[in-house]
Every structure is written in C-alpha cells, then in structure tokens.
Amino acid sequence: MIKNTIKIGPYLIIFFGLLLSIFLNSYTNLDDCISYTYNYDQNNDLINFIFDYSIKKQNVNYLQLDLIPNYGGLFCIGSELYLDGVANQTFTTSLIFYKLYLGLTTIIIFTLYSLQKTNSIINFSFVVLLNTGIVMNIFFSKLIFDYHLLISLLAIFIFYHLFKIKNYDDKNTIFNLFVFINIYFLLFNYNLFSLFSILFFYIYIKKFTLVKNKTDVTNLLKYSVCIYYFLRLIAGLSGYEGNLRELWQSLSNGTYGGSPVFADLYYVFRILNCTNLTCPNEYNGYGPFFELVNINNSLKISVGLLSIFIISFLIFFVIETFNNLGKYNFYLFYLFVSPPVTFVLEFLFLDYFYI
Numbered sequence: 001m002i003k004n005t006i007k008i009g010p011y012l013i014i015f016f017g018l019l020l021s022i023f024l025n026s027y028t029n030l031d032d033c034i035s036y037t038y039n040y041d042q043n044n045d046l047i048n049f050i051f052d053y054s055i056k057k058q059n060v061n062y063l064q065l066d067l068i069p070n071y072g073g074l075f076c077i078g079s080e081l082y083l084d085g086v087a088n089q090t091f092t093t094s095l096i097f098y099k100l101y102l103g104l105t106t107i108i109i110f111t112l113y114s115l116q117k118t119n120s121i122i123n124f125s126f127v128v129l130l131n132t133g134i135v136m137n138i139f140f141s142k143l144i145f146d147y148h149l150l151i152s153l154l155a156i157f158i159f160y161h162l163f164k165i166k167n168y169d170d171k172n173t174i175f176n177l178f179v180f181i182n183i184y185f186l187l188f189n190y191n192l193f194s195l196f197s198i199l200f201f202y203i204y205i206k207k208f209t210l211v212k213n214k215t216d217v218t219n220l221l222k223y224s225v226c227i228y229y230f231l232r233l234i235a236g237l238s239g240y241e242g243n244l245r246e247l248w249q250s251l252s253n254g255t256y257g258g259s260p261v262f263a264d265l266y267y268v269f270r271i272l273n274c275t276n277l278t279c280p281n282e283y284n285g286y287g288p289f290f291e292l293v294n295i296n297n298s299l300k301i302s303v304g305l306l307s308i309f310i311i312s313f314l315i316f317f318v319i320e321t322f323n324n325l326g327k328y329n330f331y332l333f334y335l336f337v338s339p340p341v342t343f344v345l346e347f348l349f350l351d352y353f354y355i
C-alpha cells in the first residue's frame with residue numbers, strides 16, 4: 001500500500017494541480033477580486049493604483065492579493081480583471097502562495113521519486129516540468145519565464161547527480177533529500193535558509209557526518225555557492241530594477257529594503273565624487289584620505305566593475321577552497337553562505353575586502 005502510494009504520488013500532485021486550475025478558471029465572481037488586493041481603495045484612481053502596485057511580467061499586470069486574513073481572495077488567484085482604461089491584461093495573484101505551492105510540490109515530488117529508489121531521470125524531469133507549468137497556469141494563467149522556472153531545472157540537475165550512482169539505502173536517500181532542501185532554500189528563499197541554517201547544520205552534525213562523502217555532493221555544494229554569488233552579482237548589476245528585483249529579494253535575508261544594492265560601494269564612489277567634501281548631504285565615514293582624494297566617476301560603471309572583480313575573486317576562492325578541502329564540504333558550504341558573509345556580500349563593504 002505504501003509503495004503504491006509513493007509510486008502514484010507524483011501523478012496525484014499533477015492531477016490535483018489540474019483540478020485546481022480548472023476550478024479557479026471557472027470562478028466567475030471577478031468584480032470582487034480587486035477588493036482583495038493589497039492597498040486597494042475604491043476612492044483611488046484605478047490607473048494610478050495599477051501603475052503603483054502591480055508587478056509586470058511579459059507585459060501583463062499582476063496585482064497581489066492580500067490573503068491573510070482575507071481567505072476569500074484565494075478564489076481570485078489567476079483571475080483576469082477587465083478594467084476600463086488599462087491597456088495591458090491585468091490578473092490577480094499571490095507570489096507568496098505561488099512560491100510556497102511550487103516549492104512544496106517540487107520537494108514532495110523529489111522526495112517521492114527518491115523513495116521509489118529508481119533512477120528514472122526522464123520520468124522525473126517530465127513530472128517536475130509539467131508540475132511547474134501547471135502551477136504557473138494556476139497563478140499567472142500562462143507560462144511565465146521568470147527566475148522560479150529554475151526550480152524545476154535545479155531539481156532535475158540535483159536528482160541526476162545524486163542518483164546517477166545507484167546507492168539506494170535509506171540513509172543515503174534521506175541525505176540526498178537533505179542536500180536538495182538546503183540548496184533549494186539557499187537559491188530560492190534565502191531568508192528562510194538563514195533562519196534554519198543553524199538547524200540544518202545541527203542535523204548534518206547529528207545525522208550525516210558519517211555518510212560517505214561523494215565527489216558529486218561536494219561539487220553540488222561548491223557550485224551552488226558559486227551560483228548564489230553569481231546570481232547576486234547579476235541581480236545587483238540590475239540596480240534593483242525590473243524583474244531582477246524579485247531575484248535580489250529571493251537571495252536576501254530581509255535586508256533588501258534599501259536602494260541601491262551594493263550600498264557601501266555606491267557610498268564610497270559617491271564620496272570620491274565630492275571634491276573636499278563639497279557634497280553637503282554626504283558624511284565621510286572612511287577617514288581623511290577620502291577628504292583629499294577626488295575621482296570623478298560614473299557610479300553605475302564604477303560599482304559594476306568593482307563588484308564584478310570582487311565577486312569573481314570570491315567565486316574563484318570558493319572553488320579553490322572546495323577543491324583543496326572537499327572532505328569538509330558541508331562545513332565550507334554553511335560558512336560561505338552564512339548570514340554574516342552574505343550580509344557583507346549584499347552591501348559589499350569595501351573595508352572588509354581590503355582587510
């Protein structure tokens with residue numbers, strides 16, 4: 001009975017997603033949906049409200065639903081609003097529930113295939129990609145090419161590397177799931193990863209230190225850190241604008257409210273742009289050297305070039321450290337993506353890297 005449940009479990013998730021999609025598409029009480037959105041006030045100008053509070057994906061406006069405690073808005077997920085004077089299509093959705101549902105179903109599918117103890121990478125890939133498409137249809141009413149498409153690709157990549165060596169004892173299966181959950185939260189919800197990293201580290205110490213280290217596991221951990229740093233760079237170079245703003249938020253631990261990103265580097269080059277501190281609104285926190293030196297520069301170009309150099313060096317350092325100390329792979333993983341390190345990475349404090 002349990003084996004059959006594990007075997008058909010992924011298909012039940014697909015079937016449930018299809019039913020949910022059909023049910024939500026048949027919901028017709030569209031006039032009430034806009035009232036469930038964040039900051040909606042019927043006295044406000046509708047065009048300005050759409051402009052200020054919608055998220056744009058592929059020329060479509062998406063208004064965020066305020067679902068807690070307004071649970072009635074759940075029926076409005078993926079509903080189209082027919083609004084006068086709005087050129088683009090407008091839908092109501094919930095990015096929070098989207099990330100939660102997509103992440104949870106992907107983890108469950110990964111777990112069920114792991115427990116089947118079969119190396120069916122083609123079957124697994126098909127189910128994961130199909131689930132991602134269904135979830136996007138539920139929440140966006142279409143396939144959206146955004147950052148979270150990488151969840152399915154990440155799951156396929158990790159599944160392939162962890163199960164291409166057919167070692168199917170129960171402890172290794174649980175360990176593979178543990179690796180996947182760590183990397184998933186790191187890349188798609190760092191805020192939660194930072195909150196639970198101590199618990200993850202404790203679980204590793206208590207349960208998995210005796211699990212034989214594999215080169216595949218070390219490589220997964222090494223390259224996941226490198227991917228995290230690289231995505232930080234890509235999102236940072238965007239200047240916290242457009243679709244990459246969501247990427248920056250996913251990689252941050254709740255300190256992304258300020259603008260611009262790489263705030264300390266921007267501060268340094270703003271100070272250098274001031275001749276003898278002629279900028280009245282800038283306080284020099286870096287000492288007398290910055291009072292004497294003036295370098296006229298473009299903030300965006302200067303910050304971009306130096307951030308590329310710093311993060312590229314860090315990626316090189318991560319690779320070399322893992323290559324030389326691979327037997328301590330999890331210790332290195334938790335060190336390189338620990339909240340203090342990522343906090344410095346988020347602001348790029350120049351004095352830390354100088355030291």
